[in-house]
Amino acid sequence: MRPLLRWAGSKRQLLAPLREILPRDDLIYIEPFCGSAALFFDQRPKRAVLADINADLINFYSACKSRPLEVFEISNRLKRTKSEYLDVRKRVSSEKSKLTRAAYFYFLNRNCFNGLYRTNKQGMFNVPFSESRTGRMLSEEEFLAACSALKGARVISCDFERVIEDNLKAEAFFFLDPPYAVKHRQPFTDYNSEAFGQADLRRLLTCLKAIDDAGAKFAITYDASVAERFLLRRAWHQSEITVRRNIAGFADARRNASEILTMNF
Ligand SMILES: C[S@@+](CC[C@H](N)C(=O)[O-])C[C@H]1O[C@@H](n2cnc3c(N)ncnc32)[C@H](O)[C@@H]1O
Numbered sequence: 001m002r003p004l005l006r007w008a009g010s011k012r013q014l015l016a017p018l019r020e021i022l023p024r025d026d027l028i029y030i031e032p033f034c035g036s037a038a039l040f041f042d043q044r045p046k047r048a049v050l051a052d053i054n055a056d057l058i059n060f061y062s063a064c065k066s067r068p069l070e071v072f073e074i075s076n077r078l079k080r081t082k083s084e085y086l087d088v089r090k091r092v093s094s095e096k097s098k099l100t101r102a103a104y105f106y107f108l109n110r111n112c113f114n115g116l117y118r119t120n121k122q123g124m125f126n127v128p129f130s131e132s133r134t135g136r137m138l139s140e141e142e143f144l145a146a147c148s149a150l151k152g153a154r155v156i157s158c159d160f161e162r163v164i165e166d167n168l169k170a171e172a173f174f175f176l177d178p179p180y181a182v183k184h185r186q187p188f189t190d191y192n193s194e195a196f197g198q199a200d201l202r203r204l205l206t207c208l209k210a211i212d213d214a215g216a217k218f219a220i221t222y223d224a225s226v227a228e229r230f231l232l233r234r235a236w237h238q239s240e241i242t243v244r245r246n247i248a249g250f251a252d253a254r255r256n257a258s259e260i261l262t263m264n265f
Contacts, residue, residue: 227259
């Protein structure tokens with residue numbers, strides 16, 4: 001099953017190697033950096049927790065769980081033109097109805113440049129319209145089927161540390177796909193709440209140790225140059241995977257990047 005959204009850094013191209021490593025036992029699937037949750041939609045686990053710091057993303061999933069047909073109908077009523085896109089983009093952050101906001105989120109995601117999510121200083125979505133290559137909108141049948149896969153999932157908007165701490169139990173499997181860390185986070189110029197810094201990486205490593213200590217399982221994919229020195233622990237297994245990565249979201253910066261998959265099982 002295809003995910004509902006386009007998303008920068010989506011794991012869609014890596015589904016084949018990821019399917020191989022998934023634990024066979026009936027564990028609770030937890031994805032703390034879910035984005036478009038490509039692996040979740042591919043696997044459709046019965047029990048799942050999807051979390052992300054992006055509140056608009058989680059509002060969309062939440063509306064898809066409770067009112068899928070309305071999200072589909074409202075978003076499909078909008079015209080896929082630049083002027084309609086710019087109008088919706090202007091209105092989305094002041095929209096009071098969570099349902100309408102979710103439908104706008106979907107419409108913008110389907111028509112924006114490279115499936116990026118970026119906001120300005122005032123928290124307003126500012127990704128340009130894409131004239132081409134955004135792909136077709138999902139049919140009603142595909143959309144509703146993907147929404148029904150969300151029925152067994154709890155969706156939460158929070159920082160990764162909280163969702164990990166709240167689910168430290170032996171029957172949990174954590175799939176972690178954090179953003180690449182930036183060297184120096186600039187608090188005054190970096191408005192992006194999803195930006196990931198060195199301190200976040202250190203918090204993440206502490207979380208991985210806690211997952212391991214709780215007897216739970218994890219698999220994490222990460223930039224090879226960082227993962228090698230950061231994540232190597234004696235009892236953790238590492239393998240290299242190559243991914244065509246859309247660096248910084250710009251097409252001309254696409255290249256093959258090496259990622260390391262680290263697992264504690
Ligand atoms: C590489 S993307 C995940 C892509 C996902 N695997 C997919 O298939 O689409 C990383 C995600 O981490 C989220 N994120 C960034 N910082 C976070 C934080 N501190 N806690 C939780 N999520 C965060 C971003 O909003 C983004 O959706």
